[in-house]
Amino acid sequence: MTFQELGLHEALLQAIATTGYTVPTSVQEQAIPAALAGADLMVSSHTGSGKTAAFTLPSLHRLIDRKPAPGAGPRVLVLTPTRELAQQVEKAVKTYARNLRYLNTACLVGGAPFFAQAKLLSRPVDVVVATPGRLIDHLNRRKLKLSDIEVLVLDEADRMLDMGFVEDIETIVAATPASRQTLLFSATLDGVVGNLARKMTRNPQRIEIAATVENRANIEQRLLMADNIVHKNRLLESLLGGDDLQQAVVFTATKRGAEEVSLNLQEKGFSAAALHGDMHQTARNRTLDKLRQGRIGVLVATDVAARGIDVAGISHVINFDAPRQVEDYVHRIGRTGRAGRDGIAITFSGPREMGIIRAIERFTGKPLAVHVIEGLEPTQRPSSPRRAPSGGKPGFGGRSGGSSYGRESRDSRPGAGKGWSSESPSGNRGGYGRDGGAGRSEGSRFGGDRPEGARRPRPTARG
Numbered sequence: 457m458t459f460q461e462l463g464l465h466e467a468l469l470q471a472i473a474t475t476g477y478t479v480p481t482s483v484q485e486q487a488i489p490a491a492l493a494g495a496d497l498m499v500s501s502h503t504g505s506g507k508t509a510a511f512t513l514p515s516l517h518r519l520i521d522r523k524p525a526p527g528a529g530p531r532v533l534v535l536t537p538t539r540e541l542a543q544q545v546e547k548a549v550k551t552y553a554r555n556l557r558y559l560n561t562a563c564l565v566g567g568a569p570f571f572a573q574a575k576l577l578s579r580p581v582d583v584v585v586a587t588p589g590r591l592i593d594h595l596n597r598r599k600l601k602l603s604d605i606e607v608l609v610l611d612e613a614d615r616m617l618d619m620g621f622v623e624d625i626e627t628i629v630a631a632t633p634a635s636r637q638t639l640l641f642s643a644t645l646d647g648v649v650g651n652l653a654r655k656m657t658r659n660p661q662r663i664e665i666a667a668t669v670e671n672r673a674n675i676e677q678r679l680l681m682a683d684n685i686v687h688k689n690r691l692l693e694s695l696l697g698g699d700d701l702q703q704a705v706v707f708t709a710t711k712r713g714a715e716e717v718s719l720n721l722q723e724k725g726f727s728a729a730a731l732h733g734d735m736h737q738t739a740r741n742r743t744l745d746k747l748r749q750g751r752i753g754v755l756v757a758t759d760v761a762a763r764g765i766d767v768a769g770i771s772h773v774i775n776f777d778a779p780r781q782v783e784d785y786v787h788r789i790g791r792t793g794r795a796g797r798d799g800i801a802i803t804f805s806g807p808r809e810m811g812i813i814r815a816i817e818r819f820t821g822k823p824l825a826v827h828v829i830e831g832l833e834p835t836q837r838p839s840s841p842r843r844a845p846s847g848g849k850p851g852f853g854g855r856s857g858g859s860s861y862g863r864e865s866r867d868s869r870p871g872a873g874k875g876w877s878s879e880s881p882s883g884n885r886g887g888y889g890r891d892g893g894a895g896r897s898e899g900s901r902f903g904g905d906r907p908e909g910a911r912r913p914r915p916t917a918r919g
Contacts, residue, residue, distance in 0.1 A: 462488045465520045467555040468513055475551065481506035483665045487639075488514050496660040497639045498653045502786050505665055507611070508548045511639045515607045516553050518637075519582055523558065529604040530562070532583040533632070535625065537615040538760055539565040539587060539737060540744070545611065546585040559583065564600075566590045567737025574599045588616060588624035595631060605632040608656075613642040614649045614783070619760070622652070629656050643783040675793040675801050679813065679824035681834040682804045688776060691804060692717070693724055694829050695774060696754055700800075702771040703747065705791045706756045709777035717776060718756040728754040759784050768794045773801045778809035782819035785812075802827075 459472050459480055480488070483501040490497055491514035501507045515532045524531060534549075536542040546563040553559045562576040564586035570593065577599050584591075584600070594600040608629065610616065616625060638657045642649045645662065653660065682688045696704060708714045711732040721728035729743050729752050746752045748767055757765075759779070773792045779785045785803075792799030803824060805813050817823050828834075 457485055462513075463492055464488070464513055465517050467520060468516060468552055471552045471554045472509075472513075474554070477509075481510075483507050483663065484510045484513075486663045486665075487511070490661050490663070491515070491637070491639060492517060494637060496637060496657040498645050498650075498657060498660045498662045499639070499641045500643065500645045500662075500664040501641060502643065502665065502783075502790075507641050508545055509552070511609045511611070511641065512545070512548050512552055515583070515609065515639075516549070516556065516559075518607060519559065520556065524580065524582065524604070528580070529601040530581045530584040531604055531606045532609070533602065533605050533607070533628075534583070534585045534609040534611060535588055535591070535616065535628065536585065536611045537587065537619055537621070539567055539740070540765065541612065542585045542587055544766065546583075549583050549585065553583075561585065564590045564594060565737070567740070588621040588628060591628060592624050595628070602628070602631040603633060605636050607637045607639065608632055610638075610640045610642075613640050613652065614644055617648050617652065622648075625652070643786075675789055675799045677789065677820075677822070677824050678800065678802045678827045680802060680804050680827055680829070682806055683834050684806070687832070687834070688804050689717075689720060691829060691832055692774060692776060693721070693726075694832060695772070695802060696721070696726055700771065701753075703750070703752070703767065703769045704754050704772040704774055705765065705770055705788075706754060706774045706776050707779070707788050708756060708758060709780070711758055713777060714756045714758055718754075721754055721756070726754050727752055728756060731755055731757040733758065733760050759788070765791055766794060767791075768797060770794065771797075771799060773799065775801070775803040778803055778805055778812050779816075780812065782812070782816050785816045786820070 457480060458478065459469055462480060462485070464472075483499060483505045487497055487499055487507075487510040491511065499507065499510070501510070511534070515534075519531060534542075534545055536545055542563055542565050546561055549561050553561075559582045560580055561583045562573065562581045562585070564573050564584060566587055566589055568590075570590075573590075573594065574597075577594065586594075591600070595602070610625070616622075638660070640649075640653045640657065640660075642653075645653065645664070680691055682691060692706065695701070706717060708717055711734050714730040714732045718728045718730035729746065731740060731743050735743075743752065743755070744765070747755050747765075750769060755765075756776075770792045773789050775785070775788060779788060789799070789801035792801060803813070803816075813824060
């Protein structure tokens with residue numbers, strides 16, 4: 457099937473041709489015709505499947521040749537969980553609407569000047585892309601009205617709910633017309649997401665795209681066993697010094713972990729920088745620009761901050777901390793292997809992470825190949841070959857050198873048996889705590905052990 461067969465307007469087809477895409481993805485094949493027919497959609501699709509175009513193209517098609525009445529508000533609203541993703545979506549809207557000269561967009565996100573956004577809204581705007589918190593701010597100050605919304609898109613709805621935006625979303629939905637078309641995209645359509653979707657959609661068409669890494673890019677997936685935090689740092693330094701590495705994204709579970717890993721790499725001479733939700737938007741944009749320009753070789757990021765990163769030069773993704781959810785794993789490794797290139801995804805794992813490793817293997821349908829770096833071998837290796845992805849827990853061997861995988865460890869070191877722990881060269885104690893992060897350091901500015909993006913009752917900062 458081609459884009460011409462989907463029934464899109466010629467102006468959109470011309471814009472698609474300039475991007476180099478000729479064949480629609482699976483989610484685009486199914487979602488675009490259904491959206492053009494006016495149906496509400498509940499779509500389960502993995503990161504990198506082309507979902508942005510799947511909702512952007514039919515929404516723009518609806519606006520063509522139908523100019524708004526004087527004084528009308530925006531007609532398309534896209535909600536996203538993070539600033540970076542909102543900016544990426546707005547960029548896609550502008551790309552596909554390049555031949556629609558009269559169409560105006562606005563991106564409303566936290567961390568950016570409020571009054572500059574209000575000035576944008578003072579003129580006619582057709583498409584608004586926003587994070588829920590900042591959109592609520594504009595609604596409360598009467599800078600925006602949603603009574604003319606024709607299409608409401610919730611992108612990565614599961615992530616927005618995980619971040620505590622459910623009340624904001626319900627407030628926003630209540631401000632839009634009941635006659636709107638609703639397009640909901642999420643990694644899963646079960647549980648809370650499914651309940652929310654059923655409340656805000658009318659007889660929705662359900663579309664589910666298999667979330668397998670094999671459908672995406674040619675990404676080699678590896679697993680490295682790590683004894684402790686010191687071992688992790690040594691493994692990371694060895695990998696980043698490899699000749700085949702161009703640029704890398706290193707994922708940590710916490711903001712503090714991102715800062716500490718980044719600083720440690722800088723001390724070792726690597727061109728590294730951190731990216732997390734506590735950074736001001738200007739600093740985040742500057743960091744991303746440097747990454748795109750090749751001035752940063754290693755980006756150390758949390759899951760929330762890394763949403764929307766699309767840099768073709770990223771050859772490696774390294775999970776310094778194992779992800780908490782299998783969907784996060786798929787998103788993380790999707791930062792490499794972009795634009796038809798090959799990529800390498802490497803995950804560090806200690807004994808406490810083997811549960812999520814098994815879940816990842818079941819979810820992706822393929823095992824993670826265990827690799828060992830010469831001279832940095834773990835003190836213990838699995839005592840028997842690892843079972844297939846559907847198998848049970850791995851078996852580990854006995855003690856060696858005072859270190860042991862397994863909860864039965866009775867090592868006299870602080871923290872043994874409760875999570876791996878070791879003394880870093882600087883004297884700070886790092887370890888595998890409950891947050892899976894880089895451990896606690898005295899006087900750290902980045903407080904709290906909650907992973908960035910973890911569920912909380914209400915967001916502490918807008919957008």
